[in-house]
Amino acid sequence: MSFKYLLLAVFTLLVFNCKQPKAYLSKIEGTQIKISDSLNTDSQIEAFIKPYREHIKKDLDSVLAYSKETYSKTDGNFNTALGNFMADAVFDEANPIFNSRTGKNIDMVLLNHGGIRSIISKGNITTRTAYELMPFENSIVVVALKGTQIASLVNYLSKVKTAHPISKLKLVLNKSFDVLESSINGDNIDADKIYYVATNDYLYNGGDDMDFFKPNEGFFALNYKIRNALIDNFKKIDTINPVRDDRFIQIK
Known part of the structure; x- marks a missing residue:
């Protein structure tokens, strides 16, 4: 073996022998840092954020309408003044958009009781x-359903016995919760x-x-948040005075 090859062999052995062993994670340690008012704020960051905070606060506190009373989602068993207002507002604001795009009209609205997250105070x-009522980013969609699927929707509402907000749909139950x-x-x-349900x-x-929306005869995304529909509706009216009515009742 020549000196050149001998040198190469020695070098190769040195490289492999000096190779670092693989490192493996064996333990993770952490320290809990309590966040409270005692933490010092960064004056530069605070100064940067302040105008944005004030702008958002001004927008949120801008007056849109007036409420004659305080309305809650718990003020009725099958329909509530607050739920009725929200469902009707969705119809009023969404139907013109749907009609302009399709030439058709929304037949009814169904929202969910649990989606109402606050009251409207007097x-x-x-x-x-509007943000307190609907803090979620839920958007309005319109679903085309056959009358047979509407029957499933009606059956669902009669079974859950909950004041899910509805508009343009009327339901009357007997004392056994059967649909009259x-x-x-x-x-x-x-x-x-075919009915178009918002x-x-x-x-x-x-x-x-609510598994009765699929399959369906058509789906239309309006790209319009429920919260924005409420805001737009508030802007159009001076005073709200919604009431409980006979759209969903039980006869005992």
Whole structure:
């Protein structure tokens, strides 16, 4: 073996022998840092954020309308003044958009009781009110359903016995919670007709066990948040005074 090859062999052995062993994670340690008012704020960061914070606060506190009373989602068993207002507002704001895009009209609205996250207090209604009512980013969608699927929707509402907000749909139950009457816009539900139901994307995807939206005869995303529909509706009215009515009742 020549000196050149001998040198190369020695070098190769040295490289492999000096190779560092693989490192493995054996333990993770951490320290809990309590966050409280005692932590010092960074004056530069605070100065940078301040104008943005004040701008957002001004927008949220801008007065949009006035409420004659305080309204809660717990003020009725099957329909509530607050739920009725929200469902009607979604219809009023979403139907013109849907009609302009499709030439068709929304037949009814169904929202969910659990989606109402606050009350409307007596007095000024602000943009903040809308964010408190609907803090989620749920958007309005319209689903085309056959009358047979509407029957499943009606059956669902009769079984859950909850004041899910509805608009343009009327339900009357007997004391055993059987459906005595169901109609849309005053007409009996036709099993062969296609109805256009406005709801939110959460319910469309099966939220609250509402599995009657799929399959369907068509789906339309309006790219319009429920919160924004409420804000737009508040801006159009001076005073709100919603009431409980006979859209969903039980006869005992």
